Amino acid sequence: MSSLSGAAAIAGIGATEFSKDSGRSELRLACEAVLAAIADAGLKPSDVDGMVTFTADTNAEIHVARNTGMGDLTFFSRVPHGGGAACGTVQQAALAVATGVADVVVCYRAFNERSGVRYGLGQADRPVETGADSAAYAWLNPFGLSTPAQWVAMFARRYMHEYGATSEDFGRVAVVDRRHAANNPAAWFYQRPITLEDHQASRWIAEPLHLLDCCQETDGGQALVVVSAERARDLPHPPALILGAAQGSGDDQHMMTSYYRPRITGIPEMGLVGRQLYAQSGLGPADMDAAILYDHFTPLVLPQLEELGFCAPGEAKDFVAEGNLELGGRLPFNTHGGQLGEAYLHGMNGIAEAVRLVRGTSVNQPEGVRNVIVTAGTGVPTSGLVLGADR
Amino acid sequence: MTAYEDFAGREIVPPREGPDPVNVPMIRHWAEAMGDRNPVYLHDDAARATGRPGIVAPASMTQAWTMRGYAPAPGTGGTGAEELNALLEKDGFTSVVATDSEFEFHRELVVGDRVSVREVVESISPEKSTALGVGRFVTTVRTYTDQDGEVVAVQRWRLLRFRPENQAPKALRPRPAINRDNAFWFEAAREHRLVIQRCAGCGTLRHPPGPCCPHCGSFEWDTAEASGRGQVYSFVVAHHPRHPAFEYPLIVAVVELDEGTRLITNLVGVEPGEVEIGMPVVLDWLDADPDLSLPVFRPQEND
Numbered sequence: 001m002s003s004l005s006g007a008a009a010i011a012g013i014g015a016t017e018f019s020k021d022s023g024r025s026e027l028r029l030a031c032e033a034v035l036a037a038i039a040d041a042g043l044k045p046s047d048v049d050g051m052v053t054f055t056a057d058t059n060a061e062i063h064v065a066r067n068t069g070m071g072d073l074t075f076f077s078r079v080p081h082g083g084g085a086a087c088g089t090v091q092q093a094a095l096a097v098a099t100g101v102a103d104v105v106v107c108y109r110a111f112n113e114r115s116g117v118r119y120g121l122g123q124a125d126r127p128v129e130t131g132a133d134s135a136a137y138a139w140l141n142p143f144g145l146s147t148p149a150q151w152v153a154m155f156a157r158r159y160m161h162e163y164g165a166t167s168e169d170f171g172r173v174a175v176v177d178r179r180h181a182a183n184n185p186a187a188w189f190y191q192r193p194i195t196l197e198d199h200q201a202s203r204w205i206a207e208p209l210h211l212l213d214c215c216q217e218t219d220g221g222q223a224l225v226v227v228s229a230e231r232a233r234d235l236p237h238p239p240a241l242i243l244g245a246a247q248g249s250g251d252d253q254h255m256m257t258s259y260y261r262p263r264i265t266g267i268p269e270m271g272l273v274g275r276q277l278y279a280q281s282g283l284g285p286a287d288m289d290a291a292i293l294y295d296h297f298t299p300l301v302l303p304q305l306e307e308l309g310f311c312a313p314g315e316a317k318d319f320v321a322e323g324n325l326e327l328g329g330r331l332p333f334n335t336h337g338g339q340l341g342e343a344y345l346h347g348m349n350g351i352a353e354a355v356r357l358v359r360g361t362s363v364n365q366p367e368g369v370r371n372v373i374v375t376a377g378t379g380v381p382t383s384g385l386v387l388g389a390d391r
Numbered sequence: 392m393t394a395y396e397d398f399a400g401r402e403i404v405p406p407r408e409g410p411d412p413v414n415v416p417m418i419r420h421w422a423e424a425m426g427d428r429n430p431v432y433l434h435d436d437a438a439r440a441t442g443r444p445g446i447v448a449p450a451s452m453t454q455a456w457t458m459r460g461y462a463p464a465p466g467t468g469g470t471g472a473e474e475l476n477a478l479l480e481k482d483g484f485t486s487v488v489a490t491d492s493e494f495e496f497h498r499e500l501v502v503g504d505r506v507s508v509r510e511v512v513e514s515i516s517p518e519k520s521t522a523l524g525v526g527r528f529v530t531t532v533r534t535y536t537d538q539d540g541e542v543v544a545v546q547r548w549r550l551l552r553f554r555p556e557n558q559a560p561k562a563l564r565p566r567p568a569i570n571r572d573n574a575f576w577f578e579a580a581r582e583h584r585l586v587i588q589r590c591a592g593c594g595t596l597r598h599p600p601g602p603c604c605p606h607c608g609s610f611e612w613d614t615a616e617a618s619g620r621g622q623v624y625s626f627v628v629a630h631h632p633r634h635p636a637f638e639y640p641l642i643v644a645v646v647e648l649d650e651g652t653r654l655i656t657n658l659v660g661v662e663p664g665e666v667e668i669g670m671p672v673v674l675d676w677l678d679a680d681p682d683l684s685l686p687v688f689r690p691q692e693n694d
Contacts, residue, residue: 023571027601027602031602063601067601067602068603068608069608132572135568135569136599138577139599144637146634150627153629154645161625204628206629207627257655259645
């Protein structure tokens with residue numbers, strides 16, 4: 001008997017009418033169906049903490065969650081391959097519920113397949129895509145706000161204003177990354193450290209971001225193998241146990257532009273991830289011996305330190321300036337050089353470095369590392385891990 | 392019959408003699424410029440050795456003997472040529488490129504010959520789409536004669552007279568993806584009205600808009616018109632990369648309206664170095680192009 005068997009059930013169902021021309025957006029159809037299913041289950045939108053849909057769906061989880069007032073999500077997943085995804089969405093939900101990463105998961109699919117994009121007409125002459133993800137850019141692109149650096153710069157400026165942080169405070173993050181990359185033969189910036197003066201002298205990309213606040217762009221690949229802990233103990237390397245693994249999508253979540261929340265100096269979805277990681281692992285910030293924090297742009301490293309409990313809100317600039325991220329510091333950081341220094345592989349190379357830290361094989365190995373916290377992208381619905389040495 | 396068809400067979404340049412007789416200095420300049428070292432163009436002896444009476448002009452130089460000077464006097468083109476030109480310009484075919492020149496030579500020109508040319512329209516094509524733009528091919532026949540009226544060469548000459556494509560039109564701002572959930576906002580903007588979606592159930596304002604109220608779950612909504620006053624909540628000064636629709640440095644701001652919602656916008660009438668968070672701003676309108684009007688903000692004037 002699998003531990004999944006009998007661990008989860010379907011408690012509510014809901015749908016819109018079925019027509020040939022709904023007269024409504026696909027997002028609205030998704031919201032209507034999801035709310036109907038939640039009501040059928042006798043629950044409220046705020047009870048939902050997980051969502052699963054098809055990769056083919058145009059209604060990303062964040063749009064449905066934001067519109068229906070679900071608030072925080074700790075599990076969101078997509079299943080590929082068109083109609084083949086249907087039962088797979090329920091499997092994802094059952095896995096999430098059975099393992100406790102979510103309590104209430106909604107599976108959904110909504111489209112205007114007859115009045116909108118008809119699959120039966122084939123792929124030629126596709127109309128302009130106007131799904132919710134594309135429409136979200138309608139508020140940005142016509143104003144020239146179209147690059148990740150620009151999106152992050154908007155948060156950075158407000159963070160500086162509220163907390164008195166400066167461009168140099170961001171620059172110190174880049175200097176640490178590049179110092180660590182300088183020792184890493186696999187890093188693009190091997191043997192090429194920078195100074196704070198270099199950072200300050202680098203050209204503007206999107207004020208307040210200099211060039212050296214921005215990660216490189218990389219061609220490459222990274223893969224990871226996950227097995228049971230028991231099996232891992234029989235394999236050649238010391239296991240890097242997954243002590244915590246969490247997703248987070250915050251209230252009023254947008255893609256890179258969650259500028260409409262009461263405050264934008266924090267990263268609520270990262271706080272949500274951190275709280276789950278600590279709860280799952282039974283560990284806390286004080287137990288973390290190193291950190292691999294997502295660093296596509298330096299400014300968003302600072303609020304990560306705050307959200308994950310390494311310092312209080314607004315104090316990350318001092319935490320960094322005091323040298324805590326250095327090899328001899330309280331929380332050695334991005335020992336591979338980060339995405340600024342080693343490679344930009346959407347954070348996957350950072351997970352590999354966390355494994356090396358647990359194994360004790362990093363090129364910048366600090367002493368006595370047992371537990372490492374790893375984060376994924378900031379500004380977007382995100383995720384995190386706590387990896388630990390076998391006890 | 393169009394006006395263009397009237398020109399077929401018409402003489403547009405009556406016989407006109409070139410300004411200078413065939414002469415050695417012009418031949419020498421031509422041969423040097425062309426890198427043509429054939430001695431029959433430069434040395435009498437060499438020319439005679441080939442059975443010619445003396446120096447001859449290169450055949451390819453025929454057209455040169457009848458060319459007008461750099462600053463031709465008005466009217467020297469002949470009234471037919473001027474009429475045709477006026478007709479082409481009226482239709483916007485202001486640009487010209489020569490496409491064909493076919494020569495038939497009857498005898499070599501020798502020093503002292505006086506060359507005249509007469510030009511007759513052979514045909515004018517219907518409008519054609521070309522890589523350069525829409526235009527008409529104008530084919531004429533030029534007949535070159537000597538001082539005795541004998542034909543020395545005939546040239547079939549073809550020009551494309553075309554309407555130049557607009558010179559690199561300014562790039563348009565990126566198009567918003569318009570759908571059923573956001574169309575109302577962009578339609579209002581075209582009328583220079585800044586609206587905020589308002590839940591018909593609980594009255595909560597929301598921006599960016601969406602189909603469902605996250606507070607009460609209502610799908611019913613209307614709009615409120617914004618006062619147009621607000622303050623800078625945060626801002627970015629974009630430098631790189633550059634999109635051709637914008638001028639840089641470009642100020643993009645999040646403005647918090649007095650009504651409480653925020654929106655992404657551009658700041659105008661202010662230098663990047665003068666912008667501050669908290670700065671009071673007022674609504675202005677940018678008609679970016681005929682299909683796109685956008686709310687922008689400028690610093691509030693102090694009374």
